[in-house]
Amino acid sequence: MRTEVDVDGAYMEKRKKSDVKAKRMSRIKKILTYAAFVGPALLFFLTIQIVPFIMGVSYSFTSWNGVSSAVEWVGLDNYIKIFTDDSKFFNSFVFTTKFMLAAVFISNIIGFGLALLLNIALKTKNILRTVFFIPNVIGGLLLGFIWQFIFIKGFASVGNLTGLSFFNQPWLGDEVTAFWGIVIVFAWQISGYMMVIYIAALQSVDKNLLDAAKIDGASSVRMLGSIIIPLILPAFTICFFLTISMAFKIFDLNISLTGGGPFNSTESVAINIYQEAFQNNRYGLGSAKSILFFIVVAIFTTVQVMTTKKKEVEA
Known part of the structure; x- marks a missing residue:
């Protein structure tokens, strides 16, 4: 037979797992909410600002004429x-x-x-x-x-x-x-x-x-x-x-x-x-x-x- 201590321990373990699961779901919900609001703006910022900037830095070390597909690396x-x-x-x-x-x-x-x-x-x-x-x-x-x-x-x-x-x-x-x-x-x-x-x-x-x-x-x-x-x-x-x-x-x-x-x-x-x-x-x-x-x-x-x-x- 299970003692009262065993029952209380099982209940507390179950409660602890439930709290951890609730916190995890709350965290996931918060992340998804942030992603829904910030994600599109961040995506556009990366696409329009960051990526072209990185490409511009890389092109500054080349002799590309802006037209041909040949890109020659010239360093500094x-x-x-x-x-x-x-x-x-x-x-x-x-x-x-x-x-x-x-x-x-x-x-x-x-x-x-x-x-x-x-x-x-x-x-x-x-x-x-x-x-x-x-x-x-x-x-x-x-x-x-x-x-x-x-x-x-x-x-x-x-x-x-x-x-x-x-x-x-x-x-x-x-x-x-x-x-x-x-x-x-x-x-x-x-x-x-x-x-x-x-x-x-x-x-x-x-x-x-x-x-x-x-x-x-x-x-x-x-x-x-x-x-x-x-x-x-x-x-x-x-x-x-x-x-x-x-x-x-x-x-x-x-x-x-x-x-x-x-x-x-x-x-x-x-x-x-x-x-x-x-x-x-x-x-x-x-x-x-x-x-x-x-x-x-x-x-x-x-x-x-x-x-x-x-x-x-x-x-």
């Missing part, structure tokens, strides 16, 4: 050629870096200024937000052709009517004015997007802090520098990251406005890589340039994020 020859015999690529890097610095500064100044303006109680603020954001939804190629007409025809007409030399300059025909022309159009396009991010950050600032500062006699400028900006530093981190990456990767706006001219003085790195790979049929060399470009952009954005994140902690 493409990278050596870039550093020793490709001044055009480095000139495009210099232009892109200068453009990035100017565009990031101007775009964020305008975006933050518009956010401050539209954060106050204006009756038309919702309409103005839409108006300022609309340029961001216009495609870069279309926007470039629109502003090309404005610079060539519109500014010339205004200059003839007013006699102002500012409008009569060869905006897209001179190296200096073409550079600033691209900066103006980029800032005009992207500032509305930055404005939306800054407005969201400004609306999260505790009004009680501002009211207390006013009672203590703080001016608007003092509140802006000592309270508002330190509290919305995460928004600056995001906006700087976005504008740096967008400015570095400028292509469609650049190619539709100037095409890299005059005399390749406004040729961005993206245009240089495009011409190398798809016009000169040197896909291997173009891939090597794109990998170097990726490394530089990654370094710039990483340093920027680390620096601004440190400021957030200090604030």
